[in-house]
Amino acid sequence: MIRVEGFEKSYRDTVAVRGLSFEVTAGSVLGVVGPNGAGKTTTMRALAGIIPPSAGRLSIAGHDIVKDPIAAKGQLAFIPDEPQLFEVLTVWEHLEFTASLYRIASFATEAERLLDQFELTDKRNTIAQELSRGMRQKVAICCGYLHQPRAVIFDEPLTGLDPRGIKTLKASIRERAAAGSAVMVSSHLLDLIDDLCSHLLILHKGQSLFQGTIAEAKSRLQTTTGDGSLEEIFFQFTEHSHDVESPLATP
Amino acid sequence: MFHPALWMLTRMQFCGWFRQFRRSLRTFRGMFQLTFIVALIAYQKISFFFAGSMATQSVQVPGLLESLLVVGLFLFTCYSMIFSTGDAVVYFTASEVAFLFPAPLDRKQLLLYALVKGQIAIVGISFGLTFLANSELKMAVPSWIAMVLTMSFLQLLTMTVAFVRQILRLKFHLLIRLSFGLFVGAIVLIAANQIWQSCSGVNLKDYEKHFVESTKAILILAPFRVFAWAIFAPDWVTFLPAASILLVIDLLLRLFAIRLDALSLEASLAITEKMTTRLRLMRTKGVWQAFGATSAVARRRIPMFPFWQGIGPVAWERLTTLFRSSNQLIWLLGGAVVFVAGLVCFLGSPWAGVGGMTYLSLLVSLTWQNEIEQVGYLKSLPIPSRSIVLGELIGIPILLSIIQLLFVTIEFCFFPSFDGWLLFTTVAMLPMNFLLFGIDKLVFYVYPTRLGKGAPGDFQNAGKQMIFMTFKMALIGLAISMIAIATLPGALFWQSPIACAVPALVVMVIECIALIPILTAAFDRFDPGMTLVS
Numbered sequence: 001m002i003r004v005e006g007f008e009k010s011y012r013d014t015v016a017v018r019g020l021s022f023e024v025t026a027g028s029v030l031g032v033v034g035p036n037g038a039g040k041t042t043t044m045r046a047l048a049g050i051i052p053p054s055a056g057r058l059s060i061a062g063h064d065i066v067k068d069p070i071a072a073k074g075q076l077a078f079i080p081d082e083p084q085l086f087e088v089l090t091v092w093e094h095l096e097f098t099a100s101l102y103r104i105a106s107f108a109t110e111a112e113r114l115l116d117q118f119e120l121t122d123k124r125n126t127i128a129q130e131l132s133r134g135m136r137q138k139v140a141i142c143c144g145y146l147h148q149p150r151a152v153i154f155d156e157p158l159t160g161l162d163p164r165g166i167k168t169l170k171a172s173i174r175e176r177a178a179a180g181s182a183v184m185v186s187s188h189l190l191d192l193i194d195d196l197c198s199h200l201l202i203l204h205k206g207q208s209l210f211q212g213t214i215a216e217a218k219s220r221l222q223t224t225t226g227d228g229s230l231e232e233i234f235f236q237f238t239e240h241s242h243d244v245e246s247p248l249a250t251p
Numbered sequence: 252m253f254h255p256a257l258w259m260l261t262r263m264q265f266c267g268w269f270r271q272f273r274r275s276l277r278t279f280r281g282m283f284q285l286t287f288i289v290a291l292i293a294y295q296k297i298s299f300f301f302a303g304s305m306a307t308q309s310v311q312v313p314g315l316l317e318s319l320l321v322v323g324l325f326l327f328t329c330y331s332m333i334f335s336t337g338d339a340v341v342y343f344t345a346s347e348v349a350f351l352f353p354a355p356l357d358r359k360q361l362l363l364y365a366l367v368k369g370q371i372a373i374v375g376i377s378f379g380l381t382f383l384a385n386s387e388l389k390m391a392v393p394s395w396i397a398m399v400l401t402m403s404f405l406q407l408l409t410m411t412v413a414f415v416r417q418i419l420r421l422k423f424h425l426l427i428r429l430s431f432g433l434f435v436g437a438i439v440l441i442a443a444n445q446i447w448q449s450c451s452g453v454n455l456k457d458y459e460k461h462f463v464e465s466t467k468a469i470l471i472l473a474p475f476r477v478f479a480w481a482i483f484a485p486d487w488v489t490f491l492p493a494a495s496i497l498l499v500i501d502l503l504l505r506l507f508a509i510r511l512d513a514l515s516l517e518a519s520l521a522i523t524e525k526m527t528t529r530l531r532l533m534r535t536k537g538v539w540q541a542f543g544a545t546s547a548v549a550r551r552r553i554p555m556f557p558f559w560q561g562i563g564p565v566a567w568e569r570l571t572t573l574f575r576s577s578n579q580l581i582w583l584l585g586g587a588v589v590f591v592a593g594l595v596c597f598l599g600s601p602w603a604g605v606g607g608m609t610y611l612s613l614l615v616s617l618t619w620q621n622e623i624e625q626v627g628y629l630k631s632l633p634i635p636s637r638s639i640v641l642g643e644l645i646g647i648p649i650l651l652s653i654i655q656l657l658f659v660t661i662e663f664c665f666f667p668s669f670d671g672w673l674l675f676t677t678v679a680m681l682p683m684n685f686l687l688f689g690i691d692k693l694v695f696y697v698y699p700t701r702l703g704k705g706a707p708g709d710f711q712n713a714g715k716q717m718i719f720m721t722f723k724m725a726l727i728g729l730a731i732s733m734i735a736i737a738t739l740p741g742a743l744f745w746q747s748p749i750a751c752a753v754p755a756l757v758v759m760v761i762e763c764i765a766l767i768p769i770l771t772a773a774f775d776r777f778d779p780g781m782t783l784v785s
Contacts, residue, residue: 048353074355084349086260088267097263100256101354127267140349 001026001182002047002151009042009054009206016042016204020056024182024199026150029173031197031214032186035238038203039185041081044153048078060151074102077144083136085128091115091139092124095146102147112117114142118168128145133160141169145176146220152176154185170196194230202237209237254356257364261371292382316387317479324475327405341365341410362509366406373402389483400497404478407504414511501636561634565642573646608655608676612684615651626777628698637771644692644770648684655680667708675752682759686730688767694723696773734758 002024009017017039024030032040047058049065049072058065064071085094090109099107115121118138128136128180131172137160144152154173158166173196177183187193193200193214200217201211210233217233275281343351343365351361377398381391388394477493484490553571556563631637658675698719737758741750 050348050352070355070357073353076353080349082345084345086264086267086346086350088271089263090267093263093267097256097260098350100259101254101356103256127271143350156461238583 001061002030002153002184003057003059004043004047005057007043007046007058008054009039009046009051011014012070015206017203018047020203020206020208022211024151024184026182027177029177029183029185030151030199030201031193032184032201032203033188033190033193033234034203037205040153042206043203044078044155044184048076049073050078050089051146054104074147075150076153077147077149077151079137079140079144079155079157080155081159083133083140083160084146085131085136085139087129088127090127091120091131091142094128094139094143095229098143098146098170099155101127104147105115107146110148111142114145117172118142119164122239134165136164137161138165141172145172149181152184154183155188156187157185158189160188188242190234192229200230200233202234204238252360253363253367254360257351257356257360257367261364261367264360301774317483317673320479320482321472321475324401324405324478325472326474328408341413350486359509366505366508369406370399370403373406377402387483389485390487390490393484393487394482397478397484397490397494397497400480400494401502402483403501404497404504407501407508410508411504411511414508418511456662559638561632561638562642562645565629565632565634565639566646569646570650573650592597608658608680609683611655612651612680612687615647626774628775630774636774637767638775640692640767640770644685644688648681648688651684652681655684674746675756679756679759682756682763685763686759686766687727688727689763689770690730691723693766693773694719694726696770696777698722730762733762 004023005021007017007020008015020039020043022030032043034040042051046053047060047065049069052066057206060072061075063075065072084096089097095107095111095114098104104110112121115124117150118141120135120138120142123131123135128139131139137157141157152173157169161169173183173185177198185193185197197214200210200212200214201208202217214230218230276285341362343361344444351364377395380398381388381395384394385391477496481490481493484493553567556567558564629643632639634642656677659680734755737754739752739753740767741743741747744750
């Protein structure tokens with residue numbers, strides 16, 4: 001569903017991502033982890049069509065994001081780390097606008113359901129400026145879900161959410177995956193990745209250090225260190241990348 | 252071609268701003284703000300009406316505004332050719348990037364949306380300009396249309412130049428780009444030099460005769476004259492052909508810009524990130540602090556000051572922050588010095604320099620923004636409040652005074668006869684700056700607010716700003732009145748400048764000293780926890 005082949009992104013002299021390839025199949029949830037500056041957000045933004053790739057092919061549901069951006073974006077939802085809303089529009093107007101953007105003829109029922117799911121029903125006529133950080137995040141998620149995307153990309157989705165919001169979001173991600181969507185989640189919260197994701201991608205300095213299922217990562221590391229926590233896996237890969245890359249690197 | 256959702260967004264945003272505006276009007280601050288703006292416009296219109304009816308023909312220069320517009324357009328074109336990066340033209344807000352970029356919209360639709368958004372802003376600004384300059388214009392509606400077309404031309408020109416640059420950067424080798432840049436730069440410089448030679452040594456009244464009527468100027472400025480014809484058209488017969496030409500130019504540029512669009516969206520993304528960061532800084536740190544801080548400025552080091560009961564480290568931090576994060580302020584100060592120097596040369600009077608420098612003090616002190624978060628940190632320091640207040644306060648007035656002193660000293664070299672009052676001005680600058688910034692600080696501690704906090708249509712915040720500014724102006728007025736009163740005995744009994752200046756200076760220093768305990772008390776009383784939310 002989400003396919004990245006030989007992706008590279010450079011800004012003048014800086015190479016943000018080099019030769020990255022991975023795939024997120026329908027129904028799976030890929031957790032993307034890596035230290036700051038690893039290239040997570042760059043990869044996600046390129047997949048969302050926000051920034052063009054310097055090289056490589058990125059596709060959503062079989063549509064190339066560069067050659068056929070409209071079809072690719074039509075199947076995608078990208079929820080950025082910082083919920084950027086239109087300050088003077090109400091919550092409902094955001095949904096109305098999103099429906100128009102994705103040409104959804106009758107959106108009201110689904111919009112009501114999403115507002116109810118994310119406990120925003122009583123905020124429907126509140127303007128974005130008056131919403132808290134967590135509520136803004138929920139609005140961004142509702143807008144992302146409205147057009148039933150086949151691929152969903154979350155960049156640090158839990159920031160600002162209350163425990164109830166976190167629980168709802170996790171449940172909704174599982175729901176989407178179960179319904180056949182491919183979900184990609186970038187987060188520094190390793191517990192979230194461990195809890196939610198079926199697959200793992202570890203990025204470091206713009207390169208992939210590991211990709212595979214969470215179970216694979218744990219089992220591989222257990223053979224070398226005897227510990228299988230995701231935190232341990234992360235540090236083994238990123239802090240001793242030269243030592244662990246060769247035994248654990250995947251084809 | 253224009254996606255219906257983009258129309259919907261434009262419409263909903265306008266409705267949203269209007270809704271905010273209506274809500275603001277239900278509050279006292281909102282009403283106060285609106286009344287103030289209406290009163291200001293009414294005052295401007297009335298004063299222009301009386302000034303216009305009283306002005307004699309000898310003072311007015313017929314066609315001056317028209318020819319200034321032509322030269323202004325030429326200069327802007329030169330500027331665009333050399334410096335335009337298109338950053339300010341194709342700009343998307345952070346929310347537009349978040350919603351529109353990942354949405355199923357193509358590049359042309361996004362670019363068109365940016366153009367339409369710019370166009371709407373241009374229509375509004377042109378309306379305001381036409382209203383304000385109504386007395387100078389022969390026909391209101393045609394002038395408004397012509398202004399829209401002229402401003403669109405400026406927008407599209409900047410955009411086109413930026414796109415050409417981006418394509419050159421993508422397609423051609425650095426040497427070819429440099430050669431092209433040098434070629435364009437050379438043409439612009441030659442043209443600018445021709446104009447400079449034509450008008451050097453000419454004052455404003457003779458400007459029309461000496462410069463605009465010269466052959467070189469006629470040739471160089473010919474393409475820009477059509478804009479002035481349209482804006483200042485006396486009748487429809489003059490307006491229609493000129494406006495038609497402008498329309499064709501704009502349409503061609505628009506088509507050219509859309510075809511040239513290469514990296515505009517990526518570039519706009521970069522500028523969006525920059526602007527979002529800047530807005531965030533503006534809301535948390537203040538207007539001046541929101542500009543230009545990069546790691547490169549870490550080279551600007553100031554040696555650590557001695558402790559001086561805690562004043563030294565606080566003053567050092569303030570000055571270092573100022574040097575490193577306020578490129579705009581440094582540019583403003585440098586620009587102001589150049590402008591005032593030009594004014595002195597133009598008018599041939601050193602008083603223009605003194606006036607300009609005083610205005611600079613007022614401008615910087617009135618636009619300076621204090622940091623609410625900073626106060627919380629300062630309050631936690633093991634330093635007496637008085638030292639913190641002094642440390643916070645002395646940096647900017649000293650810097651400003653040094654620049655002003657340098658300027659006045661240079662001026663003194665050119666006008667040696669202008670001694671007495673110049674000396675007084677020189678001596679008075681530091682206490683005056685200290686007083687202005689001290690009053691600003693005092694008002695901030697009593698009534699904390701920020702300029703960049705509000706959103707479009709948020710008249711409540713604007714009203715708060717107005718109250719803040721009025722309070723500040725009232726205190727400045729009180730302080731200046733006391734200084735003025737101190738000069739009265741000297742003026743009435745001795746009629747000597749020194750007899751006026753000395754008491755004025757003494758009162759000014761007393762005011763500065765008196766301000767310190769008042770500021771200290773206000774600082775102690777200030778509760779960051781109570782004001783962070785506001």
